[in-house]
Each structure stands twice: as structure tokens, then as C-alpha cells.
Amino acid sequence: MRLSSRQREVINEVLRRHFGEQTRVLLFGSRVDDSKRGGDIDLYVEPQIQSPAVLIDAKFAALVELKQRLGDQKIDLVIHRPETPLLPVHEVALREGVVL
Numbered sequence: 001m002r003l004s005s006r007q008r009e010v011i012n013e014v015l016r017r018h019f020g021e022q023t024r025v026l027l028f029g030s031r032v033d034d035s036k037r038g039g040d041i042d043l044y045v046e047p048q049i050q051s052p053a054v055l056i057d058a059k060f061a062a063l064v065e066l067k068q069r070l071g072d073q074k075i076d077l078v079i080h081r082p083e084t085p086l087l088p089v090h091e092v093a094l095r096e097g098v099v100l
Contacts (some may be wrong), residue, residue, distance in 0.1 A: 001098055003029020005040070008100050010069050011043065018062040019055075026097030029076075040069075043076035043100075050081055061066035092094045 003011070016023050024046040030039030047055060059077055066075050080090045 001027060002034060002036070002039075003100075005029060007070060011041075011066065012100055014062055014065050014069065015043070015045060018044060018058040018065070022048040026093055027100055028093040030085045032096060032098050040076055041070075043078065044090065044097050045077055045079045045082065048078060050083075054082075058087045059100060061072070089092035 011027075012025060015025050026044040027042065028044055029042030030036045047058070049055060049058060051080055059079060063075060063077060068072070078089055078093055080086065086094075
């Protein structure tokens with residue numbers, strides 16, 4: 001995994017503050033592979049909060065805070081609510097992701 005312990009702590013802290021303490025967070029994509037270089041930070045999020053309107057606000061607020069605290073990096077948040085169907089990107093994240 002190509003994230004430092006500090007980066008993992010910041011990500012967990014920020015996402016749980018904005019999406020709820022019971023939020024599940026996985027890192028997936030190129031940052032999971034230690035042999036690769038660069039790449040954005042792809043995060044799969046199963047939020048505790050479920051209201052679509054609240055989720056939109058939480059996503060933008062979380063991205064702003066993550067960029068402030070981690071620096072100007074490309075960060076993708078893929079959000080999946082349990083009552084919605086799994087999309088192919090969700091399936092990849094669940095299959096290949098690493099819990100943070």
C-alpha cells in the first residue's frame with residue numbers, strides 16, 4: 001500500500017467525521033500496488049449516513065478537507081449506499097480494495 005500511516009490516519013479521521021463513525025473505507029486502484037508509482041488516491045466509502053442530499057454535501061466537504069490536509073493530490077471518492085445496486089466500480093473496489 002502506497003500511503004503513509006499519517007495519510008491513512010487523516011483519511012480515516014476525515015471520512016468518518018463527514019460520513020459517520022461506522023463508515024467503511026477501502027483503498028483501491030494503483031495505490032494498493034507497491035510496485036507502481038504515482039496515481040490518484042481511490043477510496044471506496046460505505047457511509048453511515050444515507051440521505052442523498054447529505055451525502056453530496058459530505059463528499060464535497062470531505063474532499064476539500066482531504067486536499068487541505070494531504071496536499072494537492074487527485075482523490076476519488078466512490079460512495080456506495082447499501083440499498084443501491086453495486087456498479088462495476090464498486091465490485092472492483094470490494095474485490096481488490098484494502099481496508100483502511
